[in-house]
Amino acid sequence: MSQELVQAVSVLTKNKGLAPEVIFESLEVALLQAYRKEPGFNPEAYVEINRETGDYRVLAKKQVVEDVTDDATQISLDDARMQDLRYEVGDIVAVNVTPSNFGRSAAHTAKQMLTQRLKEAERSIVYEEYFSREGDIITGVIERVEGRNAFINLGKTEAILPPAEQIPGESYQVGDRLKCYIVEVKKTTKGPQIMISRTHxxxxxxxxxxxxxxxxxxxxxxxxxxxxxxxxxxxxxxxxxxxxxxxxxxxxxxxxxxxxxxxxxxxxxxxxxxxDEDPAVYIANSLSPAKVISVTVQEEEKASRVVVPDYQLSLAIGKAGQNARLAAKLTNWKIDIKSESQAEEADDTVGAADDSVVESTGDAE
Missing domain, CATH: 3.30.300.20 (K homology (KH) domain)
Known part of the structure; x- marks a missing residue:
């Protein structure tokens, strides 16, 4: 550990996009874990790495006392003054407790711990980056296609575009660039899972x-x-x-x-x-490209009756009802479409029914 460590941190910073402080803190945690495997370790110890030289020390904070009763937390006044003559009883001293043979075992354990910590840090950074982009568009490159799933390379991570989120009939070729919508970002044990869609x-x-x-x-x-x-x-x-x-x-x-x-x-x-803020006008507009004669709305039921010219009925409804269905989704209103002839017939039927009621009432009288 020394300048080689500083250089290694610099390389990781460039390659992984991690802040140097994140790496140094991860390394300090890793070294502390290694130290705690040493016989007779001090439970109050912590690790400090010099950010410029790469040198490290295992330190323990101890209170200066006249008579030591606990080696882990106390240091005698005489020993403290060997470091600095200004120490007095009650002061707190950072004592170097680095084991003499700590280097080799520490390096091995620290490497394992650091690798794990760096993976966690990378995952956290990726998660935060893409979580902040939920509800946004992202452009990726199709990396591979397995079965009906397309795997999209987003740069720092990969996302799966499942069949349910693919545009029907769309084909995917490796290397194609694709715009997708980020539906949701989840944390998992294997890293962030990014849910993307082409149908949203x-x-x-x-x-x-x-x-x-x-x-x-x-x-x-x-x-x-x-x-x-x-x-x-x-x-x-x-x-x-x-x-x-x-x-x-x-x-x-x-x-x-x-x-x-x-x-x-x-x-x-x-x-x-x-x-348009007027529901009748908005509903009429929503049925475009069909032309509308009239729209009657029932506010409480959020239902409407639309009359269109006879020759426009099929256009207003659309193939398999698609135009009417999309208009209803767009406006969030129920839409009942009638041709002009159908509307007149319905009105005539209602009128005849009303006449019948009048006649029946008159007979009763």
Whole structure:
């Protein structure tokens, strides 16, 4: 231990990204563990390493007394004054208790302990770094594909992209760069476990934040996201500045901003609609690209009845009900869609029922 130790710490600092103090403290703990395996060790001892020279000492704090009754915690006044004549009874003295043959055994034990401590420190640093990025996008490189699992190299660690979090139909090739959403970071005995996703609605939200400066600056607010990964999504946006068109800003010049996101998500269709504080207007907007004639809302039930032109009914509902389903998710309202003809028939039926009640009542009278 000496300058070689200092050099080793310097190398670890560069290669592992750890602070020198973390390494020195880990080494002090490791040496103390090694010392406690020595016969007759002092239970009050601690280890001190000189950060510049690499020299170390095992020290024990002892109280200066006239007559020693406990060697582990006390030192005589005469012995204390051999170190410094200014010591008086009651003072605390740091006494060197390093065993004479401590070097070789200490180095072996310290190496094992230090390795373990450094692994723990590395894991802790990685955990803290990625934990702080929960709910954010991260770019990784596909390292390997095993079965249906894709293993993504994130730089300092690896994450697994399981089948449930993959965009349906998306293929993965080793070496491809991939943007993923960090869903959760967990601590495990084997280090941090990073849960990533390509299907989470948060991925779409973060991609728009990256592509649209007005969202990042807070001028445009992304109010809601509804997504069926790999197929279709809807987002609702609102501009805090009346002079800026929220939908137009998200689409971008010649549609380039939204196209970049579509390309990233394997041609997933994206509808961008304008959010409105009026539920009826918002619901009508959410059914885009279909045109809406009228919207009737029931606030308490959060249910709505939407009437569309006959030729727009299939567009409003969408293939397998997808457009209506996404609109309901986006607005968090129940949406019952009727064509103009269906709505008229329903109104006629209600009107006929009302007439029947009137006639029946009149007969009774």
């Amino acid at each position: 609605p948060g991925l779409l939200k973060r991609l728009f934040e990256l592509e649209v400066p007005e969202i990042k600056e807070g001028v445009i607010e992304l109010k809601s996201v509804a997504r069926e990964p790999g197929m279709r999504s809807k987002i609702a946006v609102f501009s805090r500045d009346e002079t800026i068109d929220a939908v137009g800003a998200c689409v971008g010049p010649r549609g380039q901003r939204v196209q970049n996101i579509v390309d990233e998500l394997q041609d997933e269709k994206i509808d961008i609609v304008k959010w």
